[in-house]
Amino acid sequence: MTLLAVAAVSARLLAEAAARDGFEVIALDLFGDVDTCEVASRWFSIGTGLKIDPALTLAALQVLAHRGDVSGWVAGSGFEGHPELLAQGAALLPLIGCTPESVAAVRDPARFFDTLAAHGIDHPPVQWTPPADTGGWLVKDAQGCGGWHVRRLSSPGVAGALPPHGYFQREQPGTPMSATFVANGQDAAILGFNEQIVFAFGARPFVYGGVIGPVPLAAAVARRVSHAVRSVTAAFSLRGLCSLDFLLDGERVSVLEVNPRPPASMALYGEQRVMAAHLRACMLGELPAIPTTAPAPRVQGSAVVFARRPLALDEQAALRVAAWPGTHDLPCAGTHVEPGDPLCSLSTAGATAEQVRTLLSQGRKALLTSLETTA
Known part of the structure; x- marks a missing residue:
């Protein structure tokens, strides 16, 4: 099984996609969410708040390079503003994606x-x-x-x-x-x-x-x-x-x-x-073949759930988030969020984009209300 590293502000989506496609995954991100760590064989913290720390990122990539069995790393959200960091990281471990020069x-x-x-x-x-x-x-x-x-x-x-x-x-x-x-x-x-x-x-x-x-x-x-x-x-x-x-x-x-x-x-x-x-x-250099005669796929959607007020998640609250239908990026017990911080994400599906938008909005509001009334 090919071993792949994925790095982003939040690497859960990348890690799950890689695991679903048959890769062993190491995740580098800022949150270490429960579902990220469940799918990854190892997790590295590469920043705090919502900012990637270049020193932490390069230190993690150096550790992975020394292992000798990691095929490369995929850079996700948060790295588009750091082409110089991409270049430094690519010098340690092969970067699989746009080159730093292309990003810049x-x-x-x-x-x-x-x-x-x-x-x-x-x-x-x-x-x-x-x-x-x-x-x-x-x-x-x-x-x-x-x-x-x-x-x-x-x-x-x-x-x-x-x-x-x-x-x-x-x-x-x-x-x-x-x-x-x-x-x-x-x-x-x-x-x-x-x-x-x-x-x-x-x-x-x-x-x-x-x-x-x-x-x-x-x-x-x-x-x-x-x-x-x-x-x-x-x-x-x-x-x-x-x-x-x-x-x-x-x-x-x-x-x-x-x-x-x-x-x-x-x-x-x-x-x-x-x-x-x-x-x-x-x-x-291969591109995927896109079917032109397949039936219209079901519309899907995902939404970030941002906190409306300060929340300190104890074990019970963290379990409530994990049990909520369609939740991802699950926070660990002990997580504290301020208004505007991402708490988790929701996904759902429906017949139309408008239906999906409505379901996501309703689910987000209901989840936040549940957490706020029990805090």
Whole structure:
């Protein structure tokens, strides 16, 4: 059995996908959730709070390199803002995914949006100098993730100066969407299209809260998204599981960014052996065959459950979370969360995206109420 390391802010999804596809897994993340440790043969802590610690990450990879039996490591969420850490880690243990150079390039806003323009791909207007009228403009950090870095320029306390790797982008209407794909450096196969769950949290208007899919798109829209995926794949030599975020307004597709690593939406496509497909694409250049005549798959969804108030989970509360239908990323007894911290995640399925969205919302509220009333 091939031994594979997976690393992310939360590595549970990667670890489960790898184990499901027949790999032995070592997990590196910030939480050490119960279900992560159940599926992994070993767990390493690589940070605290929501921040990856480079020193801890490199120390863990050094330990794995010395073992001599780990085939490589897959970097997930949280590493897109650390191309230098990816390069240092790749020098210790083979990195299976986009190269550090590709990650740095595709997350460089000037290069990314210039590439979109060169290929005739629509995107919301961007600029690097503060607009004269702040209304309708966002401030973004190209190396951020999860939407926590996005602020409205007109919000109180948001300065006009750009943060490192920042840019201004015009706010635009549309449904937040994504395309999940597997790339081999030159071409890509799209696994499916998804609706994203996005909500406002305080002064942060677009925090990522989950994903629902696959959802159908009109043929013309699907062609535009496919053109964007294949264009950025070739331009930035993307490899493995990735996703492209876009806004859909009618039939208008406006591309926002690319996540050059396995996305959360991979959970919706587990039956397609996504981790095995990731490795084959990265190491052999093979792309998965996407069936065109298969019946429409059942719509699935997953959502992050963020705490609404401070919670200290004793053993009974941790067991209640674990027993709740569809819960994942299960916290250990003794975990303390503050408002806005991720508590766990929920998954469900249904006939339509709207039904799944409703079920996730109801389940999240009911779980939080159960924990808050017994705390």
